[in-house]
Amino acid sequence: MKKILFAALFVLLASCSRSPVTLPHVFSDHMVLQRDRPVPVWGTAQPGAKVTVLWQGKKVRVKADAEGFWRALLPATPAGGPYVLTINDTALEDILVGDVFLCSGQSNMELPVERCLDAVAEEIKDYANPNVRYLGVPLAYDFDGPREDLPACTWQVLDSERTGLSWSAICYFTARYLTEETGIPVGMVNVSVGGSPIEAWLREDVLEDYALQELNQLREPGKLDSINHFNATLYSDWQNAHNALPENRNAKWKSVDIFSQSWAKDARGENIYGSHLLRRSFTLPDGWTGASILHLGAMIDADSTFVNGQYVGNTTYMYPPRKYPVPEGVLKVGTNTVEIHLYACGGNPAGFVPDKQYSLETPGGTVSLLKGWEHKAGRRMPPRPSQVFLQYKPAGLYNAMEAPLKDFAFAGFIWYQGESNCGNAAHYGTLLETLVQTRREELSTPDLPFYIIELAAFEHSELTDYDWGWNRVQKEQRRTAEKVAGVYLVPNADLGEWNDIHPQDKATVGHRTTNVILSSRP
DSSP states (O other): OHHHHHHHHHHHHHHHHTOOOBOOTTOOTTOEEETTSOEEEEEEOSTTOEEEEEETTEEEEEEOOTTSEEEEEEOOOOSEEEEEEEETTEEEEEEEEEEEEEEEESHHHHOBGGGGHHHHHHHHTTOOEEEEEEEEOOOOOOSSSOOSSOSSOOOEEEOSTTGGGGSBHHHHHHHHHHHHHHOOOEEEEEEEOTTOOGGGGSOGGGOOHHHHHHHHHHTSTTHHHHHHHHHHHHHHHHHHHHHHSOOOTTOOOEEEOTTTOGGGBOTTSOBOOEEEEEEEEEEEOTTOOSSEEEEEOOEESEEEEEETTEEEEEESSSSSOOEEEEOTTSOOSEEEEEEEEEEEOSSSOSEEOSSSOEEEEETTEEEEOSSOEEEEEEEEOOOOOOOOOGGGSTTHHIIIIIGGGTTSOOSEEEEEOOGGGGGGGGGHHHHHHHHHHHHHHHTTOTTOOEEEEOOOOOTTGGGSOTTSHHHHHHHHHHHHHHHSTTEEEEOOGGGOBTTBSSOSOHHHHHHHHHHHHHHHOO
């Protein structure tokens, strides 16, 4: 009987000492760990449980504290792999050791490869490289304080052309060119959010008074619920009110220049918000009627588009290029019609962005759609109220998307942001210095290299007054790189597109970022 009890006790103790572990989302199969320095690994288990970490034939034993938290330090490892990291009964496979970069900012950092295909399609064609890895962190924000873990995400391997389409284009090209140049695996952790100001990426204790006041207002009882309720019905309420209006039976089709915007204003010169109908007819010969691609540049604001009465695509805001597939059987020999239902919601008048591609690519040839349009007024509406973007509020993105990475090891920080701070551009340099200092503190790397990608030119910013907000942000970016040790500027101002805040040539930006990273190393 004693032997049985002893055996049972032994099994119980063994099971307690081999407690299951829970790992943060930054740890998964296919990840990249930073080379040549000790690397922290952490997670949770039963309080007091023993945790054994097996790495490269070496064991690191630690014990979970009273809250169940444990942390181990892996020995410095040179570049290589793939390896297996085993933590109790959890095995993470296909791990590489190389250089890992934390990438952050707003839409130009977030912009995926698939949005840049007009410029980079040939560059990515049939490309794969198992030494290139990517962790895209989903949008999340929190105003109560720093979180312990990221939202659910997993590392990906660049094992096919299609895999990389959803990756940040700057992350994709920088990692690819670095790997090709050095032979060292590269991992990119991308925590960027389109439209986000720098204040959203700063932690609470370093916020300026104006940002701290805004954060405190968000913490007032019921404030977030009220904002979320307002946002939840904003678009549907406006659209439903629009649809409930009677049709504009007096409107008649008139020939227009779609780039003039005169059709988007009334006799008093005021913007006409609501809907506009535009159509363009064209004739196709035999052999031109198969599956095609319709290019309609970019529009302000949203559109639904039809070919011969059949819906072919829609876009809900102004920036993405309209590139709609027209399925087999829609086009016909003879007369065809493209019709656009264009919605101007507020702010800028309805319009089409010039110097973009407006054409129909058919199996037989290309039809230009720059001219020959007709316009008819739709239903007029008051401008739609502006949405409250909570992800742009102070400290929220830092708390949910960057704070959980404070113990991870990185080779450097790549930052592409500033478009949303043109309104307080004179103060941007101070905020940027604060960001550099706090990131280095949080990541426990006082000399962490910090790479600032300069804003690309936009709306002929290179020709305007130097103190215009856009130019002033560029000036503060350059000044910070000159002033703060270990901060480097990636030149980018010459790569802009005057009519697009999201220039597509991210391959050249990747080349330049790679060159700056390599030249900054001893």
